[in-house]
Amino acid sequence: xxxxxxxxxxxxxxxxxxxxxxxxxxxxxxxxxxxxxxxxxxxxxxxxxxxxxxxxxxxxxxxxxxxxxxxxxxxxxxxxxxxxxxxxxxxxxxxxxxxxxxxxxxxxxxxxxxxxxxxxxxxxxxxxxxxxxxxxxxxxxxxxxxxxxxxxxxxxxxxxxxxxxxxxxxxxxxxxxxxxxxxxxxxxxxxxxxxxxxxxxxxxxxxxxxxxxxxxxxxxxxxxxxxxxxxxxxxxxxxxxx
Amino acid sequence: xxxxxxxxxxxxxxxxxxxxxxxxxxxxxxxxxxxxxxxxxxxxxxxxxxxxxxxxxxxxxxxxxxxxxxxxxxxxxxxxxxxxxxxxxxxxxxxxxxxxxxxxxxxxxxxxxxxxxxxxxxxxxxxxxxxxxxxxxxxxxxxxxxxxxxxxxxxxxxxxxxxxxxxxxxxxxxxxxxxxxxxxxxxxxxxxxxxxxxxxxxxxxxxxxxxxxxxxxxxxxxxxxxxxxxxxxxxxxxxxxxxxxxxxxxxxxxxxxxxxxxxxxxxxxxxxxxxxxxxxxxxxxxxxxxxxxxxxxxxxxxxxxxxxxxxxxxxxxxxxxxxxxxxxxxxxxxxxxxxxxxxxxxxxxxxxxxxxxxxxxxxxxxxxxxxxxxxxxxxxxxxxxxxxxxxxxxxxxxxxxxxxxxxxxxxxxxxxxxxxxxxxxxxxxxxxxxxxxxxxxxxxxxxxxxxxxxxxxxxxxxxxxxxxxxxxxxxxxxxxxxxxxxxxxxxxxxxxxxxxxxxxxxxxxxxxxxxxxxxxxxxxxxxxxxxxxxxxxxxxxxxxxxxxxxxxxxxxxxxx
Ligand SMILES: Nc1ncnc2c1ncn2[C@@H]1O[C@H](COP(=O)(O)OP(=O)(O)OP(=O)(O)O)[C@@H](O)[C@H]1O
Ligand SMILES: [Mg+2]
Numbered sequence: 183x184x185x186x187x188x189x190x191x192x193x194x195x196x197x198x199x200x201x202x203x204x205x206x207x208x209x210x211x212x213x214x215x216x217x218x219x220x221x222x223x224x225x226x227x228x229x230x231x232x233x234x235x236x237x238x239x240x241x242x243x244x245x246x247x248x249x250x251x252x253x254x255x256x257x258x259x260x261x262x263x264x265x266x267x268x269x270x271x272x273x274x275x276x277x278x279x280x281x282x283x284x285x286x287x288x289x290x291x292x293x294x295x296x297x298x299x300x301x302x303x304x305x306x307x308x309x310x311x312x313x314x315x316x317x318x319x320x321x322x323x324x325x326x327x328x329x330x331x332x333x334x335x336x337x338x339x340x341x342x343x344x345x346x347x348x349x350x351x352x353x354x355x356x357x358x359x360x361x362x363x364x365x366x367x368x369x370x371x372x373x374x375x376x377x378x379x380x381x382x383x384x385x386x387x388x389x390x391x392x393x394x395x396x397x398x399x400x401x402x403x404x405x406x407x408x409x410x411x412x413x414x415x416x417x418x419x420x421x422x423x424x
Numbered sequence: 425x426x427x428x429x430x431x432x433x434x435x436x437x438x439x440x441x442x443x444x445x446x447x448x449x450x451x452x453x454x455x456x457x458x459x460x461x462x463x464x465x466x467x468x469x470x471x472x473x474x475x476x477x478x479x480x481x482x483x484x485x486x487x488x489x490x491x492x493x494x495x496x497x498x499x500x501x502x503x504x505x506x507x508x509x510x511x512x513x514x515x516x517x518x519x520x521x522x523x524x525x526x527x528x529x530x531x532x533x534x535x536x537x538x539x540x541x542x543x544x545x546x547x548x549x550x551x552x553x554x555x556x557x558x559x560x561x562x563x564x565x566x567x568x569x570x571x572x573x574x575x576x577x578x579x580x581x582x583x584x585x586x587x588x589x590x591x592x593x594x595x596x597x598x599x600x601x602x603x604x605x606x607x608x609x610x611x612x613x614x615x616x617x618x619x620x621x622x623x624x625x626x627x628x629x630x631x632x633x634x635x636x637x638x639x640x641x642x643x644x645x646x647x648x649x650x651x652x653x654x655x656x657x658x659x660x661x662x663x664x665x666x667x668x669x670x671x672x673x674x675x676x677x678x679x680x681x682x683x684x685x686x687x688x689x690x691x692x693x694x695x696x697x698x699x700x701x702x703x704x705x706x707x708x709x710x711x712x713x714x715x716x717x718x719x720x721x722x723x724x725x726x727x728x729x730x731x732x733x734x735x736x737x738x739x740x741x742x743x744x745x746x747x748x749x750x751x752x753x754x755x756x757x758x759x760x761x762x763x764x765x766x767x768x769x770x771x772x773x774x775x776x777x778x779x780x781x782x783x784x785x786x787x788x789x790x791x792x793x794x795x796x797x798x799x800x801x802x803x804x805x806x807x808x809x810x811x812x813x814x815x816x817x818x819x820x821x822x823x824x825x826x827x828x829x830x831x832x833x834x835x836x837x838x839x840x841x842x843x844x845x846x847x848x849x850x851x852x853x854x855x856x857x858x859x860x861x862x863x864x865x866x867x868x869x870x871x872x873x874x875x876x877x878x879x880x881x882x883x884x885x886x887x888x889x890x891x892x893x894x895x896x897x898x899x900x901x902x903x904x905x906x907x908x909x910x911x912x913x914x915x916x917x918x919x920x921x922x923x924x925x926x927x928x929x930x931x932x933x934x935x936x937x938x939x940x941x942x943x944x945x946x947x948x949x950x951x952x953x954x955x956x957x958x959x960x961x962x963x964x965x966x967x968x969x970x971x972x973x974x975x976x977x978x979x980x981x982x983x984x
Contacts, residue, residue, distance in 0.1 A: 229712065232604060233603075234600050234603070234604075234712040235712055236715075259603070259608075260600070260603040260604050260712075261603050261604070261605070261606045261607055261608055262606075263604075264606075265604060266604065267600075267601065267604045269597040269600070269601060270597075271595055271597050273595060273597035273598045273600065273601040275598055275601070275602075275616060275620075276598075276620070276701035276702065277619045277620060277701060286602070286605050286607075287605035287606050290605055290606040290607050290611065291606055320701075320702065331601075334601070334605065335604075338605070338606065
């Protein structure tokens with residue numbers, strides 16, 4: 183059961199409230215998209231789930247583990263949350279080759295060499311990067327780097343995978359292919375995904391449910407069909423129209 | 425119309441040729457003269473002076489000492505700078521901005537001030553620290569370790585500035601990705617951060633090695649009394665012997681030092697080009713800072729304790745020495761402003777030195793910022809032939825140890841120059857020239873940075889409106905670049921005001937400067953008499969206020 187439960191989550195930067203009373207339960211194996219215009223607080227919300235940013239108040243549970251609770255003073259550091267993440271900038275380590283990049287989460291967990299090798303080759307097969315194990319990141323295209331980042335996020339079979347606009351640096355054609363690939367991989371692994379995007383096509387095509395945010399507030403939560411057919415607020419109607 | 429076009433070219437070309445002649449005559453010619461005079465004897469190539477120098481056991485030990493001290497200083501500087509840079513850039517340390525300024529501040533202060541302070545703190549006979557230990561003479565500043573320590577107190581800022589820059593360019597998601605992958609902060613540092621900033625750390629190490637090798641003030645004040653000579657101080661002693669052979673041996677040593685520095689400069693360049701990673705990404709979020717939690721305040725206090733030992737204590741010691749009316753006695757009843765009175769109103773040298781230094785530094789800064797602007801302009805905004813020569817040649821004296829530059833100037837200009845009927849030797853003009861030559865590169869870099877941020881279309885619009893090349897330079901580029909030009913003016917002024925290394929070799933009798941006066945007071949007359957302490961305070965106050973002025977004027981782009 184890899185459910186994410188978020189209750190009354192708030193985040194302030196000084197006086198500025200960038201996430202305002204965020205509530206959601208992401209079901210096990212669900213693909214949730216966070217959609218909204220630039221600066222609405224998507225990245226901040228995602229980073230709070232991953233533990234890279236400390237919320238101002240609220241509660242986050244992953245898989246029934248409380249990883250953040252302001253009332254109990256609980257804040258699990260990111261390395262103990264078992265959350266995979268794909269960064270917008272990919273963050274593929276330039277001093278390690280493809281294999282070492284992908285194997286890193288397993289090496290940290292002190293798995294033995296054979297286990298690591300099996301797991302890495304399996305995940306490299308999934309993202310179609312076989313044969314590039316020894317390449318250094320500067321010898322890879324943007325799309326390939328993106329897959330390395332994805333493979334690294336998947337290899338430790340995390341409870342939850344967070345993706346922050348993973349496709350925004352790719353060209354349109356590759357983007358279309360990766361939308362399908364990511365969705366397929368997600369269903370194959372059956373993992374819970376939180377996917378940040380400002381691109382409606384991605385949200386509508388890939389997600390089971392989407393959250394539409396505006397200036398830190400949740401405007402609507404619903405399946406793509408619900409959102410398309412009955413936008414709850416004027417903002418949502420305009421946003422998906424435009 | 426065609427005539428007009430050729431006219432534009434003429435203006436540019438005349439300016440460029442003029443600059444090339446100046447740079448050739450003052451940046452390249454002296455160094456070539458040095459090379460030539462020490463290796464070309466009686467019409468033939470000869471290693472005579474080199475042989476003489478390298479056979480002498482005292483120069484051999486100078487080489488040995490230089491390597492030991494430079495290596496030690498570079499290492500200790502890295503050890504100081506690495507944790508500080510990480511604390512400042514990647515943790516939630518309180519008051520980061522302020523701490524960063526404090527940590528970088530020694531960069532602006534001439535290291536010989538530190539030597540003066542540490543002599544009063546830790547000389548084996550009556551240093552304050554030894555007095556605290558009941559005169560056991562436990563601390564002896566006149567040693568290799570003393571040299572390494574005092575130089576590191578200043579030169580670690582070179583590594584620190586390099587590392588702070590490296591952290592800024594390091595996409596924080598690279599480190600966050602490791603956290604997410606399950607690595608605790610310490611592992612992230614060892615496996616991700618450290619390897620990625622290693623090229624910058626190495627480069628900082630080499631910079632400090634170079635600076636230590638070139639430094640003169642600290643080894644002269646601390647090394648020489650302890651009988652520890654470095655190459656620079658050896659060159660100085662040989663030159664001061666005044667004999668023909670002494671000067672030429674000094675020349676041979678200088679050439680060796682020069683070759684050594686050039687090797688390091690190119691080694692560093694190679695590392696930067698071949699071993700560093702591209703770690704910047706387009707859109708990267710702010711770093712998630714490592715929470716220090718309960719250790720936050722202990723670490724903060726610890727850092728400031730270290731900073732207090734590194735430079736709070738020395739400043740305090742200078743202050744006490746300056747105020748003590750009875751030399752060597754720390755007693756609040758014996759404190760007063762007698763030393764200040766003596767230095768400012770009784771010693772005629774002081775006002776001469778302050779006037780000289782101000783005039784020299786202001787003139788050098790003025791000439792340097794104009795030349796720097798023009799060369800930067802030619803190198804960034806035109807496609808003229810020879811622009812690479814201008815920047816490369818101007819950079820050469822900047823990376824050459826000051827002692828070597830000065831000796832080259834002595835050899836090049838002591839007799840008549842290019843058959844001119846007068847000699848520049850022993851004149852203040854030569855000092856101004858050597859200051860400009862040494863620090864011109866700073867001005868070029870600052871102005872080139874500024875120019876690169878201005879779009880060419882602004883000037884093209886002026887040309888289309890009918891302005892000629894020079895008018896465009898004067899009415900568009902120059903005003904747009906005012907801030908960079910001001911900044912470069914200050915950046916030259918600051919080191920020139922307290923310059924010692926080159927001045928001590930080149931200043932004629934009667935041309936005291938702040939640097940040489942301080943040196944003489946410390947060396948010969950009254951080391952503990954407070955005179956040098958008073959002047960040190962003046963220098964520290966001057967450079968620090970200038971630094972804040974630059975920072976304010978450039979909105980934080982320059983200054984610490
Ligand atoms: N460290 C910070 N200090 C102050 N304000 C911040 C900080 N980080 C983010 N913000 C502000 O918080 C708001 C939300 O930022 P966030 O990065 O979550 O937006 P986003 O929805 O991901 O936008 P984008 O689509 O542009 O990535 C923005 O207004 C941003 O300016
Ligand atoms: Mg974002």
